[in-house]
Amino acid sequence: MKLILVLGDQLCHSLSALTQFEQGDVVRMAEVREEATYVKHHKKKIAFVFSAMRHFAAELREKGITVDYTPFEAPENSGSLFGEVARSLTAHGLTHVVVTAPGEYRLLQEIRSWASRLCVPVSIVEDDRFLATKEDFETWAKGRKQLRMEYFYRLMRRKFMVLMEPEGPSGGQWNFDAENRKPPKDGLKIPAPYTAVPDEITQEVLALVERNFGDHFGDLYPFPFAVTRKGALAALDMFIAERLAQFGDWQDAMVQGEPWMYHSHIALYLNCGLLEPLECLQKAEQAYRQGRAPLNAAEGFIRQILGWREFVRGLYWHKMPDYKETNYLQATRPLPDLYWTAKTRMNCLRQAVLETRENAYAHHIQRLMVLGNFALLAGLDSDQVNEWYLLVYADAYEWVELPNVHGMVLFADGGVLASKPYAASGAYINKMSNYCAGCSYKVTAKNGPKACPFNYLYWDFIDRNADRLRGNPRMGFVFKTLDRMGADKRQAVHTDAQRFFRALETHEKV
Ligand code: FAD
Ligand code: DLZ
Numbered sequence: 353m354k355l356i357l358v359l360g361d362q363l364c365h366s367l368s369a370l371t372q373f374e375q376g377d378v379v380r381m382a383e384v385r386e387e388a389t390y391v392k393h394h395k396k397k398i399a400f401v402f403s404a405m406r407h408f409a410a411e412l413r414e415k416g417i418t419v420d421y422t423p424f425e426a427p428e429n430s431g432s433l434f435g436e437v438a439r440s441l442t443a444h445g446l447t448h449v450v451v452t453a454p455g456e457y458r459l460l461q462e463i464r465s466w467a468s469r470l471c472v473p474v475s476i477v478e479d480d481r482f483l484a485t486k487e488d489f490e491t492w493a494k495g496r497k498q499l500r501m502e503y504f505y506r507l508m509r510r511k512f513m514v515l516m517e518p519e520g521p522s523g524g525q526w527n528f529d530a531e532n533r534k535p536p537k538d539g540l541k542i543p544a545p546y547t548a549v550p551d552e553i554t555q556e557v558l559a560l561v562e563r564n565f566g567d568h569f570g571d572l573y574p575f576p577f578a579v580t581r582k583g584a585l586a587a588l589d590m591f592i593a594e595r596l597a598q599f600g601d602w603q604d605a606m607v608q609g610e611p612w613m614y615h616s617h618i619a620l621y622l623n624c625g626l627l628e629p630l631e632c633l634q635k636a637e638q639a640y641r642q643g644r645a646p647l648n649a650a651e652g653f654i655r656q657i658l659g660w661r662e663f664v665r666g667l668y669w670h671k672m673p674d675y676k677e678t679n680y681l682q683a684t685r686p687l688p689d690l691y692w693t694a695k696t697r698m699n700c701l702r703q704a705v706l707e708t709r710e711n712a713y714a715h716h717i718q719r720l721m722v723l724g725n726f727a728l729l730a731g732l733d734s735d736q737v738n739e740w741y742l743l744v745y746a747d748a749y750e751w752v753e754l755p756n757v758h759g760m761v762l763f764a765d766g767g768v769l770a771s772k773p774y775a776a777s778g779a780y781i782n783k784m785s786n787y788c789a790g791c792s793y794k795v796t797a798k799n800g801p802k803a804c805p806f807n808y809l810y811w812d813f814i815d816r817n818a819d820r821l822r823g824n825p826r827m828g829f830v831f832k833t834l835d836r837m838g839a840d841k842r843q844a845v846h847t848d849a850q851r852f853f854r855a856l857e858t859h860e861k862v
C-alpha cells in the first residue's frame with residue numbers, strides 16, 4: 353500500500369499521484385515550517401495555501417479517502433515534509449511513496465534523496481497539469497539558437513487547436529498586441545474583483561498565521577481569496593463575464609488606486625491546482641466565439657496562459673539548476689528597504705509596493721515595468737530580487753517566478769528568455785499610468801535632484817552596461833543615441849546616478 357504525498361500547490365483531484373490511489377492507500381498532506389519559511393512568504397500567501405490545503409483534504413475525505421493531515425500547530429508536527437512522510441509510513445506500515453513532481457527544483461532534489469533515507473521506493477510522477485511536458489519543451493528547444501515564446505506559442509495554438517480556423521489562426525494573425533497596450537484613460541469603470549467571505553476554516557487559518565507569521569511581510573486582512581475549486585471557478589467565471597472583454601485594451605495600463613484593473617487574478621488558483629489551464633483557455637475562446645469578447649482580448653489572455661506560462665515553465669526545467677547562478681549584468685547592489693517599507697518619493701514604486709503589501713498581488717506591468725525596471729536599472733542583486741518576488745506574491749513559485757524575474761526583468765540570463773532588457777525611462781511609466789501626476793519628481797526633467805530617477809538611471813544603466821549590451825541587434829538605436837550624447841549630458845547622468853545610489857546606500861528616502 354502506498355503513501356501519496358500531495359503538496360500545497362497540487363490541490364487538484366485529477367493530480368497524477370492521486371490517480372494512482374487504490375483502496376488502502378493513504379494521502380499525506382502537511383503544513384510545515386520548512387515550506388512556509390524557506391522564504392518568508394507574504395502572510396496572505398501562507399493563509400491561502402494552508403486554507404486551500406485544508407479544504408482540499410476535507411474534499412478528499414468526503415470521497416472516502418484516508419488523509420493524514422498535519423496542521424501547522426499540531427504538537428507532533430516535525431516541521432518538514434520528510435518528517436511528516438516518515439511518520440505516516442511508520443504509523444500505517446506503508447512501503448511506497450508516490451508524489452507528483454514538485455514545481456521547484458530545490459524540493460525535487462530533496463525528494464530524490466528520500467528513497468535512501470526512508471528505505472522505501474519513492475516514485476516521482478509527472479505533473480500533467482501543464483499543457484506541455486518537460487520533454488515536449490526539450491524537443492522544441494533542441495537545436496534552436498534562440499528560445500522565443502512567440503514560436504513556442506504558435507506550436508501550442510496548433511497543438512491544442514485554440515483560436516484556430518481551417519485556414520490558420522483566428523483573425524489571420526497569431527498575435528494582436530498591436531491593438532492592446534492602450535494608455536489608461538479617465539473614467540474607466542473597472543468592475544470590483546471577486547471577493548470571497550472567509551469561512552470557519554479560513555478564519556482559523558488566519559488566526560494561525562497571525563500567531564505564527566507575524567514577522568512576515570504583508571497585510572493579512574482583508575482576505576479576499578477563494579480557497580476551493582468552486583470559489584476559484586467562480587472567480588474565473590466572473591473574470592470572463594466582466595473583465596475579459598477589456599483585458600486586451602488595458603492589459604499594460606496602470607491606474608493609481610486600481611490594483612486589479614482588468615486582469616483575471618487567477619494565477620494563484622492555477623498555480624496551486626484549483627484551476628486548470630485548458631478550462632481557462634476554453635472559456636476565453638468560447639466568450640470570443642459567442643461575441644462576448646473581442647479577439648484582441650481573448651487572444652491576449654490565451655497567450656499569457658498557453659504561451660507565457662507554459663514557456664517559462666519549460667524554460668525553468670530546461671535550464672535549472674545553472675539558470676539561477678547566472679548574473680550577466682553583474683548586478684550586486686543590495687535590495688533597498690523601500691521594497692519592504694514603500695518609503696519612497698517615487699510614486700509609481702510606492703504604489704506598487706503598497707499594493708503588493710496589501711494584496712500579495714500586483715499586475716504584470718507593475719511587476720515588470722515599475723518594480724522590475726527599477727531593480728534592473730539600479731543593478732540590484734539578482735538573488736535578493738528573486739527572493740523578494742518569490743515571497744511577496746500569492747502566485748509565486750520558483751518555476752514561474754525565476755524566469756520572469758531573473759530572465760525577463762533582470763536580464764541576468766544574458767538573453768535566454770528576452771531578446772533585450774525591458775529597460776525604460778520615466779516616459780514609459782508616464783505614458784502607461786497616471787502615477788507621475790502625484791509624484792514628487794518631475795517626469796519631464798532629465799537631470800538634477802527634481803528629475804524622475806528613471807530618466808538618468810536609464811542612461812546610466814545603458815552606459816555602464818555598454819560592453820555587454822552594445823552587440824544586441826535590438827539595441828542599435830539606443831546606443832546610437834548614447835553615442836550622440838554630449839560629454840556634459842553623460843556626466844550629468846553619471847553624477848545624478850551616483851548621488852541617487854549614495855542616497856540608497858545611506859538609507860535616505862529617495
Ligand atoms: P493576468 O494578467 O490576468 O494573466 C492571465 C494568466 O496568464 C495569469 O494568471 C498567469 O497564469 C498567466 N501569465 C501571464 N503572464 C505570465 C508570465 N509572464 N509568466 C507566466 N504566466 C503568465 N506569474 C506567476 O504566476 N507567478 C509569479 O511568481 C510571477 N512572477 C512574476 C514576476 C515578474 C517580475 C513578472 C514580470 C511577471 C511575473 N509573473 C508571475 C507573471 C504575471 O505577472 C502574473 O502571472 C500575473 O500578474 C498574475 O496576475 P493575473 O492572474 O491577474 O494575470
Ligand atoms: C507555498 C507553500 C507553503 C507556504 N506551505 C506549504 C506547506 O506547509 N506544505 C506543503 O505541502 N506545501 C506548502 N507550500 C507549497 C510548496 O512550497 C510547493 O509545493 C513547493 O514550493 C513546490 O512548488
Ligand code: SF4
Binds near residue numbers: 781789794795806
Ligand atoms: Fe515614477 Fe518618475 Fe513618474 Fe515619479 S515621475 S511616478 S518616479 S516615473
